Amino acid sequence: MYEKVALIGIGLIGSSLARAIRQKGLAREISIATRSADTLAAARELDLGDIYTTSGAEAVENADLVIVSVPVGASGAVAKEIAGSLKPGATLTDVGSTKASVIAQMEPYVPEGVHFIPGHPLAGTEHSGPAAGFAELFENKWCIFTPLPGTDEGAIDKLKAFWEACGSHVELxxxxxxxxxxxxxxxxxxxxxxxxxxxxxxMETVTESEIIKYSASGFRDFTRLAASDPTMWRDVCLHNRDAILEMLSRFSEDLASLQRAIRWGDGDKLFDLFTHTRHVRRSIIEAGQDTAAPDFGRVPKKD
Amino acid sequence: MYEKVALIGIGLIGSSLARAIRQKGLAREISIATRSADTLAAARELDLGDIYTTSGAEAVENADLVIVSVPVGASGAVAKEIAGSLKPGATLTDVGSTKASVIAQMEPYVPEGVHFIPGHPLAGTEHSGPAAGFAELFENKWCIFTPLPGTDEGAIDKLKAFWEACGSHVELxxxxxxxxxxxxxxxxxxxxxxxxxxxxxxMETVTESEIIKYSASGFRDFTRLAASDPTMWRDVCLHNRDAILEMLSRFSEDLASLQRAIRWGDGDKLFDLFTHTRHVRRSIIEAGQDTAAPDFGRVPKKD
Ligand SMILES: NC(=O)c1ccc[n+]([C@@H]2O[C@H](COP(=O)([O-])OP(=O)(O)OC[C@H]3O[C@@H](n4cnc5c(N)ncnc54)[C@H](OP(=O)(O)O)[C@@H]3O)[C@@H](O)[C@H]2O)c1
Ligand SMILES: NC(=O)c1ccc[n+]([C@@H]2O[C@H](COP(=O)([O-])OP(=O)(O)OC[C@H]3O[C@@H](n4cnc5c(N)ncnc54)[C@H](OP(=O)(O)O)[C@@H]3O)[C@@H](O)[C@H]2O)c1
Known part of the structure; x- marks a missing residue:
């Protein structure tokens, strides 16, 4: 599909892409760049590509597709580093979880003749690093492109075909x-x-060991998200600040009203809210986005 | 183990108990009482017991174990209804999700010579009604007893053995x-x-269909809990008000501080908090309370 793909950043997302590209034969050659010698060694150990370097500029030479998979706060610095080495006609994309900020950071460096198509695969896990990736990560997941007006349609279609080959559905x-x-x-x-x-x-009144022990009553469902990568999430908070603050203030407003209903024993109001939210779950199950099996269909521990 | 068990309330919890009792042979006879004729008919259809009635008083006659499985707000009325028909020496327990309130409601009606042992199995799903139950619900789950001082040790031990036979670990x-x-x-x-x-x-700016479509990015993990039974959760909120309000106010305080860190771009503070929470997840996995498999080990949809 592409001749040479350069992966800048080889953590969970980058390494999953490397595996999918190999498994599905989406490129003849894969070059891998990451900042640290340790991560690079791990990628080599896992045999994720053909060329390994700590230099982004070197990795992108002659690549017709460049995928940047680093925390969103590092996008600008990466764009600056690789810009001068990008091949004319190449496609440059990323996988960052926020888009306006990534575009503001990268776009100024993109040379004339390079197709910059910002992207975001809605696929991930709470684990990170090159060992955490797997080829199936993108299967049946969405990938959103946020191209700038005037972007070459052919380049978009080709990148779309690439993500579809990885198993994803693309949305613009x-x-x-x-x-x-x-x-x-x-x-x-x-x-x-x-x-x-x-x-x-x-908490002081409830011990941590009690919280762990009884976590299956609801609490544990939150801990998976709360175990996600701190660097990634710090950057997401810093780089999608306005939208996040808007959602947070609505959430807090709603919570204050719920709290008031509890304080004043307003059972009807509680019942209404708790009824109102059920249909959302039903729609998610119908849309095939989750399983209705008890316990999320968690595979029980064999022992 | 017991001669006759009476189940008052035959929804998710009551019907799971009926199935476990049958499957494991924990009683010679099961009598079932529920408020509505419809639910009673459903229980009969499912062949959950031996005696079916809409009268709690009738169901508990001659029972040596009575298990009340109704929303916590209904505990007092149920206790009042059955009190006069309880057999001397019988054990009376419940499964309600709050305990101080259930005890305050039921205890005044418990006759001399009946062993009242409040209980709470930490096992459930987001579904309700008699069809939602299954015999394995309590396996490897905790069941908490909150006995009053002076309760007969023998009765406690026997009830403990009953829950253990259902697969649970009992804690006082x-x-x-x-x-x-x-x-x-x-x-x-x-x-x-x-x-x-x-x-x-x-939301007005984001449509419901977008929320459903992209829910796998985090949101859907909350929807399972938010699909739980409205009556049950209204009652829990009304009957554990003080403890819930205490936790809510701490949560809101912490959230305000997190919001401030986002507003002021305090990356170090965000990074610290996001790092701090990871060990909780690790401990839950080590304690065997969840799986580390990507996606909670959700069994993928076959299509
Ligand atoms: N994880 C998810 O669930 C998910 C889902 C969708 C999108 N994303 C997005 O995907 C991107 C990568 O996430 P990931 O989960 O793959 O992360 P990861 O596993 O932590 O890997 C991060 C990669 O970026 C490199 N990197 C870190 N900081 C850097 C910096 N300051 N400058 C240059 N390179 C740096 C790392 O290099 P070294 O190890 O060599 O330092 C590593 O190669 C992020 O933008 C994230 O928003 C993540
Ligand atoms: N679901 C969970 O995850 C879970 C976990 C642990 C403990 N619990 C506790 O278990 C208890 C039962 O929950 P469940 O999930 O089994 O509920 P459920 O499936 O909704 O069944 C409720 C049962 O209680 C009866 N009932 C409802 N309102 C009543 C009232 N006002 N007076 C008398 N009977 C009434 C219903 O009778 P009709 O259908 O005939 O009206 C039905 O038999 C609750 O106290 C709950 O706190 C639940």
Whole structure:
């Protein structure tokens, strides 16, 4: 599909891409660049590509597809480093979880004749680093592109075919809308999860071992999100600040009203809210986005 | 183990108990009482017991174990109804999610010579009604007893053996501590989940179909809890008010501070909090309370 793909950043997302590209034969050659010698050695050990370097500029030489998979706060520095070495006609994309900020950081460096198509695969796990990746990560997941007006249609179609070959469904939207949608479906849930786990961890009247022991009653469902990579999530919070603050203030307003209903024993109001939210779950199951099996269909521990 | 068990309330919990009792041969006879003719007919259809009645008083006659499995707000009325028909020497227990309130409601009606042992199996799903139950629900789960001082040790031991035969691990604690522990591990998570789903559902800038479509990015993990039974959760909120309000106010305080860190771009503070919460997840996995498999080990949809 492509001749040479350069992967800048080889953590969970970059390494999953490397594996998918290999498994599905989507490029003749894979070059891998990452900042640290340790991560590079791990990638080599896992045999994820053909060329290994700590220099992004070197990795992108002659590549017709360059995929940047680093924390969103590092996008600008990476773009600056590789810009001068990009091949004319190449496609440059990324996988960052926020889009307006990534575009603001990278776009100024993109040379004439290079197709810059910002992207975001909605696929991930709470694990990070090159060993955490797997080829199937993108299967049946969405990948959102937020191309700038006037971007070459052929380049978009080719990148779309690439993600589809990885198993994803591609959707196009503008960057501001992407950032609002993600703020509510992903960023707010992660922040709330981090917060509740933090609150629980600071209790004096209930011990941590009790919280662990009885976590299956609801709490543990939050801990998966709260175990996500701190660097990634720090950067998401810093780089999608306005949309996140908007969602947070609505959430807090709603919570204050719920709290008031509890304080004043307003059972009807509680019942209404608790009824109202059920259909959302039903729609998610119908859309095939989750399983209705008890316990999320968690595979029981064999022992 | 027991001669005759009476189940008052035959929803998710009651019907799971009926199935476990049958499967493991824990009683010679099961009598079932529920308020409505419809639910009673469903229980009969499912062949959950031997005697079916809409009268709690009738069901408990000659029973040596009575298990009340109704929303916590109905505990007092049920106790009042059955009190006069309880057999001397019988054990009376319940499965309610809050304990101080259930005890305050039921205890005044318990006749001399009946062993009242309040209980709470930490096992459930987001589904309700008699068809939702299954015999394995209690396997490898905790069941907490909050007996009053002076309760007969022999009766406690026998009830403990009963729950162990259902697959549970039994733990004893006082009612106030139970209510605080559950407020943080279960009640707060459910309330937060209901709230976030409510907030998302009220967005104008992001459509509901977008929220459903992209829910796998974090949001859907909350929707399972937010699909739980509205009556049950209204009652939990009304009957564990003080502990829940305490946890809510701590949660909101912590969230305000996190919000401030986002607003002011305090990356170090965000990074610290997001790092701090990871060990909780690790401990839960080590304690065998969850799986580290990507996606909670959700069994992928076959199509
Ligand atoms: N994880 C998810 O669930 C998920 C889902 C969708 C999108 N994303 C996005 O994907 C991107 C990568 O996430 P990931 O989960 O793959 O992360 P990861 O596993 O932590 O890997 C991060 C990669 O970026 C490099 N890196 C880190 N900081 C850097 C810096 N300051 N400058 C240059 N390179 C740096 C790392 O290099 P060294 O190890 O050599 O330092 C590593 O190669 C992020 O933008 C994230 O928003 C993540
Ligand atoms: N679901 C969980 O995850 C879970 C976990 C642990 C403990 N619990 C506790 O278990 C108890 C039962 O929950 P469940 O999930 O089994 O509920 P469920 O499936 O909704 O069943 C409720 C049962 O209680 C009866 N009932 C409802 N309102 C009543 C009232 N006002 N007066 C008398 N009977 C009434 C229902 O009778 P009709 O259908 O005939 O009206 C039905 O038999 C609750 O106290 C709950 O706190 C639940």
């Amino acid at each position: 939207m503008d960057k501001e809308h992407h950032d609002k949608v993600l703020a509510i479906v992903s960023h707010l849930p992660h922040i709330i999860a981090y917060n509740i786990v933090g609150t629980a961890d600071d | 604690m006082d009612k106030e501590h139970h209510d605080k522990v559950l407020a943080i591990v279960s009640h707060l998570p459910h309330i937060i989940a209901y709230n976030i789903v409510g907030t998302a559902d009220d």
